[in-house]
Amino acid sequence: MDYLHPKLDDAAIARMSSLALAHVGDAVYEVMVRTWLACGGMQTARNLHRHTVALVRASAQAEAAQRILPLLDGEEQDVYRHGRNAKPKSVPRSSSVAEYAQATALEALFGWLYLKQRYGRINELFGVIAEGFQ
Template structure:
């Protein structure tokens, strides 16, 4: 049985996953980190936790956070980010611009890509920089 909590795929396996697939996984990675951050910092309780999570994981917020880390990305990470930003999405939420949604998708694709490589430390490093106040 595989351990899906500690999944690490080869570079060839990861290359077979679409940018949308990477973003799908990265969305969950980012939301888990945000939820953990909110609980660990006592930022909200009850219904407030859900609302705070939504504010931080929405496309507008993710786009802004992506801008914070762009200068820190390696060449390879930037290539994955750009691939994610250029992914063909078929719908954009009404509260976000197409550019914001593209940046959010790019961030999620990067996080999914790093996660599948088992690079948890790099994810945490980037996440901490995104969450600096």
């Protein structure tokens, strides 16, 4: 199996829980943020890490989700909604339940798009999100 570019059929992806999709999407989103920062001229590891943490925390992901929600098609909205309604066992103290739900939904969407090999769509949505970065 090619773990960098997994090829799963639609049925296999549909069997995955929203939290499993979010688990994958968390990594996809963080790689994109790290790449955006590194390519944007951040040179020190300390600056890269500090900015990465700020952009991937639940509150920042909740804001990012709000920027792309109007752009989602019906299928993407379904994935987002299921991710938002997932019931994680715990919520970090640094975020509200609502922020964490939106962050999980965003991660589930990115995980789903990645597993569906819709890389162009991931880049399109991330581009909209990155426009809002400071």
